[in-house]
Amino acid sequence: MSLSTHNVCVGYHGKTIVNQVSLTIPEGKMIALLGPNGCGKSTLLKAMARILTPIKGEVHWCGKNLHQMPSKGLAKQLALLPQTQPIPEGIKVKDLIAYGRSPYTGFWGRLTKDDHTIIDKVMQETGVTALAEQLVSELSGGQRQRVWLAMTLAQDTPYLLLDEPTTYMDLNHQVELMHLLRQLNLSGKTIVTVLHDINQAARYCDHLIVMKQGQINTQGTPEAVLTKDMLRTVFDLNAQIHRDPIANTPMCIVEDK
Amino acid sequence: MMLSRLPFAWQCIVLGASLLIIAWISLFSWSAVQITPMDALHALFNMDNTSVPQHIVQDLRLPRTLIGILVGASLAAAGVVMQGLTQNPLAAPSVLGVNAGAALGMAAVSTIAPWFGLLGTSVAAIIGGGMTWTLVMVLGSAWKSGNDSSRLVLAGVAISALCAALTKASIIMAEDQASGVLTWLAGSLANARWNTFDHLWPISLFSLLGCMALSPTLNILQLGEENARNLGASLILTKLAGSFLVLLLVASAISSVGSIGFVGLLVPHMAKMLCGQDHRRFLPLSMLLGAMLVVLSDIISRSIIFPMETPAGAVLALIGAPFFIYLVRKRTL
Numbered sequence: 001m002s003l004s005t006h007n008v009c010v011g012y013h014g015k016t017i018v019n020q021v022s023l024t025i026p027e028g029k030m031i032a033l034l035g036p037n038g039c040g041k042s043t044l045l046k047a048m049a050r051i052l053t054p055i056k057g058e059v060h061w062c063g064k065n066l067h068q069m070p071s072k073g074l075a076k077q078l079a080l081l082p083q084t085q086p087i088p089e090g091i092k093v094k095d096l097i098a099y100g101r102s103p104y105t106g107f108w109g110r111l112t113k114d115d116h117t118i119i120d121k122v123m124q125e126t127g128v129t130a131l132a133e134q135l136v137s138e139l140s141g142g143q144r145q146r147v148w149l150a151m152t153l154a155q156d157t158p159y160l161l162l163d164e165p166t167t168y169m170d171l172n173h174q175v176e177l178m179h180l181l182r183q184l185n186l187s188g189k190t191i192v193t194v195l196h197d198i199n200q201a202a203r204y205c206d207h208l209i210v211m212k213q214g215q216i217n218t219q220g221t222p223e224a225v226l227t228k229d230m231l232r233t234v235f236d237l238n239a240q241i242h243r244d245p246i247a248n249t250p251m252c253i254v255e256d257k
Numbered sequence: 258m259m260l261s262r263l264p265f266a267w268q269c270i271v272l273g274a275s276l277l278i279i280a281w282i283s284l285f286s287w288s289a290v291q292i293t294p295m296d297a298l299h300a301l302f303n304m305d306n307t308s309v310p311q312h313i314v315q316d317l318r319l320p321r322t323l324i325g326i327l328v329g330a331s332l333a334a335a336g337v338v339m340q341g342l343t344q345n346p347l348a349a350p351s352v353l354g355v356n357a358g359a360a361l362g363m364a365a366v367s368t369i370a371p372w373f374g375l376l377g378t379s380v381a382a383i384i385g386g387g388m389t390w391t392l393v394m395v396l397g398s399a400w401k402s403g404n405d406s407s408r409l410v411l412a413g414v415a416i417s418a419l420c421a422a423l424t425k426a427s428i429i430m431a432e433d434q435a436s437g438v439l440t441w442l443a444g445s446l447a448n449a450r451w452n453t454f455d456h457l458w459p460i461s462l463f464s465l466l467g468c469m470a471l472s473p474t475l476n477i478l479q480l481g482e483e484n485a486r487n488l489g490a491s492l493i494l495t496k497l498a499g500s501f502l503v504l505l506l507v508a509s510a511i512s513s514v515g516s517i518g519f520v521g522l523l524v525p526h527m528a529k530m531l532c533g534q535d536h537r538r539f540l541p542l543s544m545l546l547g548a549m550l551v552v553l554s555d556i557i558s559r560s561i562i563f564p565m566e567t568p569a570g571a572v573l574a575l576i577g578a579p580f581f582i583y584l585v586r587k588r589t590l
Contacts, residue, residue, distance in 0.1 A: 046483075049487060050486065051483050051486055051487065071486065071489045071490070071491055072489035072490075072491075073489070074489065075487065075488050075489030076489075079487060080483070080487045082481075082483045082484065082487075085481065085484070086344075086480065086481040086484075088479050088480060088481075088534070089534065090529065090533055090534040091479065091533075091534050092533075095534075095535070096480070099476065099477055099480060099488065100488070102473070102477055102488050102489070102490075103488060103489045107470075107473070108473060108537070109473040109476065109537065151480075151484075152487075155487075155488070
């Protein structure tokens with residue numbers, strides 16, 4: 001298991017948000033991080049992606065402290081798609097995606113033929129080939145999200161960490177994205193994604209990790225995790241669990257208050 | 258603009274050729290002793306020792322033009338790096354207090370301890386600029402991620418005002434040095450000689466090359482700090498190296514010719530209009546444009562009340578202010 005946290009506390013401005021979390025990411029699986037707003041799921045993801053340094057505890061990559069490893073080497077191992085992205089002025093879609101190759105390019109950032117092949121491939125996978133010559137700042141929110149995803153995929157890492165990748169996307173692109181992630185997962189990538197749609201998580205992911213107030217509440221397969229009890233204690237919801245008629249995965253239907 | 262449609266290599270060639278022509282014009286134009294365009298060329302290639310105009314070109318005009326080129330390139334590159342590091346389109350040495358701090362350092366040394374000479378004032382400029390730059394970065398919380406860009410500019414304006422006040426105070430306290438310091442504060446190439454050039458070029462060349470080396474990382478920084486870190490860029494190292502280079506560039510330029518503003522603020526935006534947002538391209542174009550702008554301002558500064566000289570810094574402000582307003586109105590910032 002390559003990625004794990006050991007008694008990790010993470011927070012901002014001295015305030016602890018993630019408290020004493022020890023977690024091992026099961027390799028080769030598609031994992032969803034779930035939980036109510038403010039439970040620390042994004043914060044934990046950022047600590048695993050070395051964007052945030054833990055206040056206490058360690059994040060390990062292959063048994064070593066991730067936050068002390070050379071950043072450029074790690075950029076070939078794990079890639080993060082942040083939740084909110086800046087809107088860069090005057091950068092074309094194809095150029096933005098090409099920056100995803102920068103951990104691999106030499107000092108001057110010159111792209112090789114292989115780099116171009118990978119860029120073309122991820123542009124096709126994310127459906128942004130037609131947007132290649134447009135400016136990122138001129139795209140709609142959903143299109144822009146797909147372009148950033150393409151940049152993250154161009155990093156070509158065995159581990160992908162995504163923070164609410166479906167936000168801003170309309171339904172068909174959400175479905176396409178989840179299918180794409182599934183395909184990438186089947187081709188060998190480990191995917192950890194923060195999702196807010198519990199049913200989407202249960203349908204497409206193998207392993208759910210539920211957080212509450214900065215700690216792991218429960219984790220396991222969708223069948224084991226998605227229960228009435230969990231929804232009541234974590235999300236304060238009364239809900240029924242049914243079977244998804246298409247995928248036969250568990251899904252929750254919320255009852256009236 | 259026609260130039261923006263040309264391929265990058267041609268833009269470099271056109272700008273490079275324009276710079277050479279402007280530099281050539283600056284060698285012979287507006288001189289109290291008549292210098293012909295051919296004199297300027299002869300002085301460069303096969304000097305006729307008896308010719309007074311050719312001596313003027315070689316001893317006065319050539320160092321002046323070369324210093325103009327280096328100062329322009331340095332200030333423009335400093336602007337590019339500062340805008341890249343802070344992700345703030347208004348960042349520039351003059352806006353973020355580096356000019357004012359370097360000026361204060363120089364004014365303090367030249368009024369309190371004038372016996373230090375040129376080297377002492379250069380060091381004072383570096384120290385003064387470095388202190389204000391650090392102060393502005395801390396006050397504007399530019400080291401934290403997700404910084405608020407207006408805070409940085411406000412901190413810069415406040416610190417600049419403070420330094421300007423202290424500079425004026427130090428001039429009043431040592432009146433015999435005042436006129437020298439005042440000329441210097443306005444920024445002028447009139448006193449640029451070979452010994453200034455000898456001090457300037459090694460630092461400028463080193464820092465300009467350093468900025469070029471930084472440009473791929475500045476590209477990634479445009480994607481925001483989270484993405485930059487995710488792509489393996491070392492933010493702390495980049496910021497430290499970038500700040501150090503900016504200081505070297507600004508302090509060496511300012512200690513040579515005085516406080517010249519607007520170049521660092523405007524030129525990066527002009528270059529971006531020509532070739533887009535790739536630092537590997539618009540940094541060298543900025544250097545060329547900055548050099549052109551400063552040498553051109555120097556020519557104009559000699560022509561306004563010929564045979565007297567006006568400070569090139571004032572001419573730059575006259576060109577720069579309207580262009581800056583145009584940029585703000587167009588919201589290309």
